[in-house]
Amino acid sequence: MTNVERSVPKTLKLMDPSVQFRRSKAQCLGKADLSRRGSVDEDVKEIVQLLNSRDQFFTTSSCSGRILLIDGDSSGFEVQKQNCCWLLVTHKPCIKDDVMVALKKAGGDAILKFEPFILHVQCRQLQDAQLLHSVAIDSGFRNSGITVGKRGKTMLAVRSTHGLEVPLTHKGKLMVTEEYIDFLLNLANQKMEENKKRIERLYNCLQHALEMETTTKSQPKIRERNNLLSTHKKGRNPETVGDRCIAGQNDSKPEEDDDDPGFSVSLFPEEY
């Protein structure tokens, strides 16, 4: 789905924020999808639909995760996806032969990348973004973060730490063996699988959190109990999040955040 922010009329800036949010949502979801694919990826449809069915959210862009082979120039600097040739892109597991065929077209520095799930969500209020951020962290998307614009536009980017970036050719010349590419694709496919599990986890956590939110809003006593729970919550015990939201062992330790500069950094919103 595409971000249509630039086409939102200036007059909206003078409106009541919630009215402005509703209009921006209607306008964004009403627009044609301008992405290369032209539609939301299959694996994220459920999450996108769940978010867009709620008044406080709408999604502005998403990618379920993909294996990408790009042919960049040989300057050695960061490849710009727009200026380079896409030799191969797939949202499904990939076999060596596909890559070998695609590599025949490489004239520069081809790089194989695994890019994990990414989702951008516009949120009505900061507290909506906080809820979503907490759910994203619980689900293992530890590089997620909120953006708040000068005029209060609030976005959440759901980002994973789960990547792979491997140069394969230099000036068109293959630098690695076929055996290595085979090994590499096994890793990339495993990351794709793990990525899919995280997306499912995110969906379950989100569904659960939104249900909890609805319940607690209508039942103050439960809200108090949950506040008490979250105050005592340490180390992100999944049980306190509910059995429909089981964070994998690999995701329950802040030490494993790829942000981690070699020591423990707690980035869990609810511990703040």
Added chain:
Amino acid sequence: MTNVERSVPKTLKLMDPSVQFRRSKAQCLGKADLSRRGSVDEDVKEIVQLLNSRDQFFTTSSCSGRILLIDGDSSGFEVQKQNCCWLLVTHKPCIKDDVMVALKKAGGDAILKFEPFILHVQCRQLQDAQLLHSVAIDSGFRNSGITVGKRGKTMLAVRSTHGLEVPLTHKGKLMVTEEYIDFLLNLANQKMEENKKRIERLYNCLQHALEMETTTKSQPKIRERNNLLSTHKKGRNPETVGDRCIAGQNDSKPEEDDDDPGFSVSLFPEEY
């Protein structure tokens, strides 16, 4: 520098937020540095000092960027930095021989990574985090994001999109040639150089933004003019940020964000 949140007394939770922030800052900066290195990396000292000299910020963790060789198990899943052996870590450019020597100790799946600059900053208020976030985006750190905790604790994570993650051995067996490792290290060293430039750019942008903020606070007319400027600012023209903050061409286009799922997504705070 280390995050000492877990040792902040419960009583602080009842305090006035700005008093609590001052106390947390004093406590955090007063603590021993528990990082592997035991001190702030040379290349980020200036930024860390600049931020900590301001009432509205303190840094909780940082890494200037590094080339890392880790030996993980051969399960193929995401390597956990804590459970694996660090064969090599350097914050300076690296040569092939260093890696070849370190690889002799690899018994599992060794991975060479370039990890760019990362910085976590606790901010007194959301608007302080917004300013810092805007500066980070301007400087090319496009995966930066804000975290706001349930009790209002506001953090900014400055993150780059600028990485490299390349498996080199499988079950101790080298999967690539020495020539490839040489080529790879050239890339990693170039990324290290680019990373350093971005850190310098961040420092200049930050210094400039903090000066602007101080000036505008004391001179309302300038504030009006700047608001007008920022309203008209499109496409992050560096000139409007000032000549001490020149965003490189590669960093001035939202299309080049690694979040980009194949189309333009504007994530620039000031355009919101």
